[in-house]
Amino acid sequence: MAATNGFNAALRRRLTDGLLHTWQGITGSLPHPLLFSHLFTVCFMPETGVNQWPPPSPILAEGELQSALRTQEEKEAKRINDEIDRQIELERQELKKRKPQAKILLLGQSEAGKSTLLKNFQLHFAPKAFEADGEAWRAVIHLNLVRAVNFILEALATSPPPPPPSVAVSSNRSVSSLSNYARPNSGNPFRHLRMRLSPLRQVELILTRRLCPESLPDQFPGDGETSTASKKTIQTGDVTVRARSGWKSLNRMQRPTSTTHDELYDARQIIEACCEDIVALWADDNVQAGLLERDVSLEDNSAYFLECASRIASSKYLPEPNDILRARLQTIGVEEHRLTMETVDPGQEWTFYDVEGCRGQRAAWAPYFDDVNAMIFLCPMANFDRVLAEDPTVNSLLDSFQIWKTICESKLLADATFILFLNKMDLLKVKLNAGYRHNVNHLDASGFSVWKSLDWQFPNHNSVRVKRIRPR
Ligand SMILES: Nc1nc2c(ncn2[C@@H]2O[C@H](COP(=O)(O)OP(=O)(O)OP(=O)(O)O)[C@@H](O)[C@H]2O)c(=O)[nH]1
Numbered sequence: 001m002a003a004t005n006g007f008n009a010a011l012r013r014r015l016t017d018g019l020l021h022t023w024q025g026i027t028g029s030l031p032h033p034l035l036f037s038h039l040f041t042v043c044f045m046p047e048t049g050v051n052q053w054p055p056p057s058p059i060l061a062e063g064e065l066q067s068a069l070r071t072q073e074e075k076e077a078k079r080i081n082d083e084i085d086r087q088i089e090l091e092r093q094e095l096k097k098r099k100p101q102a103k104i105l106l107l108g109q110s111e112a113g114k115s116t117l118l119k120n121f122q123l124h125f126a127p128k129a130f131e132a133d134g135e136a137w138r139a140v141i142h143l144n145l146v147r148a149v150n151f152i153l154e155a156l157a158t159s160p161p162p163p164p165p166s167v168a169v170s171s172n173r174s175v176s177s178l179s180n181y182a183r184p185n186s187g188n189p190f191r192h193l194r195m196r197l198s199p200l201r202q203v204e205l206i207l208t209r210r211l212c213p214e215s216l217p218d219q220f221p222g223d224g225e226t227s228t229a230s231k232k233t234i235q236t237g238d239v240t241v242r243a244r245s246g247w248k249s250l251n252r253m254q255r256p257t258s259t260t261h262d263e264l265y266d267a268r269q270i271i272e273a274c275c276e277d278i279v280a281l282w283a284d285d286n287v288q289a290g291l292l293e294r295d296v297s298l299e300d301n302s303a304y305f306l307e308c309a310s311r312i313a314s315s316k317y318l319p320e321p322n323d324i325l326r327a328r329l330q331t332i333g334v335e336e337h338r339l340t341m342e343t344v345d346p347g348q349e350w351t352f353y354d355v356e357g358c359r360g361q362r363a364a365w366a367p368y369f370d371d372v373n374a375m376i377f378l379c380p381m382a383n384f385d386r387v388l389a390e391d392p393t394v395n396s397l398l399d400s401f402q403i404w405k406t407i408c409e410s411k412l413l414a415d416a417t418f419i420l421f422l423n424k425m426d427l428l429k430v431k432l433n434a435g436y437r438h439n440v441n442h443l444d445a446s447g448f449s450v451w452k453s454l455d456w457q458f459p460n461h462n463s464v465r466v467k468r469i470r471p472r
């Protein structure tokens, strides 16, 4: 649906085209609906002591030769660092000079899918640039996978609420028999799996430190402790990276440290060594049942990455487009992305503003309303049964309606084209088909009627043209 006034027709056509492509990309080609039942289990594995990965390296006494080598390495590291800084500054100056042909604002609550839509635009209109960034996403995808595993392990380590007597779960197992699997120190096979996967806590810390150092505690926890970062992950589940932090240069231009110790390489080795256990964890019916029992819900993308674990964990892994679309990287602040068109109108430049959707950050959107050509508002329709993470008293879908209403009333956006993008329709269908109940009136599988029922759909627009687009 789009309401327009005075927006360049060709640009509008491109946007519609991009949105259709996005819709197909997200809803059509996703191999696995993300709303997984949480049927999990535990498996029997021999104890191997893989906890010690990678093996400790012997510390050599530093002789004169080593000292000279170290000095040389430090000089080289400084030279590369300076070169990276120079290139970043050159790119910044170059971007400043170029004037964008279209400015597009992506708005919506947290996890609405704004950044995913932007990635779809990049994939569709600037595939070479999208591909060039592919390797940089590997660390994010690894962090998504590792966090999902650590999240499951942490969740299963806690005791489930006491079951009602003689409640059957699945596969004719009783709840009380399943609880034994997850109870720590009870001599059960899950303890072994948990132990073998424990190096992944360290990997989570390494990757978090590289991608989002602000979110880390100062201390690096030792083995056997529950890491602060892991605890935080269980609460928040998100990978957060500040805009302009240069995380994409992680793989392309690795900044060497004085010890030249490549932590990212080690992290990849550990993930590969844990691959079989990750696959076993996810495939185990008892693990799934344990999560169901504890009413644990995973992040939207966790099931996808766990399903693909053997491919992703390989040391030769290079992210595929669908992996990049699925990678979750919470936006912090407002990010400006310049897209130089490759497939249509080559050389034209579009600027996207991708905002942080959290409730407390919405006031920061207003300064970007000025002078934009189009505003794409994303409403995640599958969230009808969710509450906001920031305020558990607010229904997520009703929050989306409220934001839309406020945006429509903004005079600053009076000249912009409004596009309402009903997102996560694949998840909505799965939920409705599974018989989920909801309190929102007029909700159907198209998600359209619930919006139509609102009498304030496109206020403040002089020339309103409502057009409904569907995937081709
Ligand atoms: N199944 C499914 N998942 C989606 C869809 N759109 C986005 N996602 C997933 O939803 C998660 C959140 O998407 P993002 O694009 O990061 O959300 P955002 O609006 O940018 O969120 P913030 O940066 O926190 O404001 C990601 O894991 C996406 O892969 C969709 O249509 N279907």
Ligand SMILES: [Mg+2]
Pocket (backbone or CB within 6 Å): 114, 115, 116, 329, 330, 331, 354, 355, 356
């Ligand atoms: Mg985002």
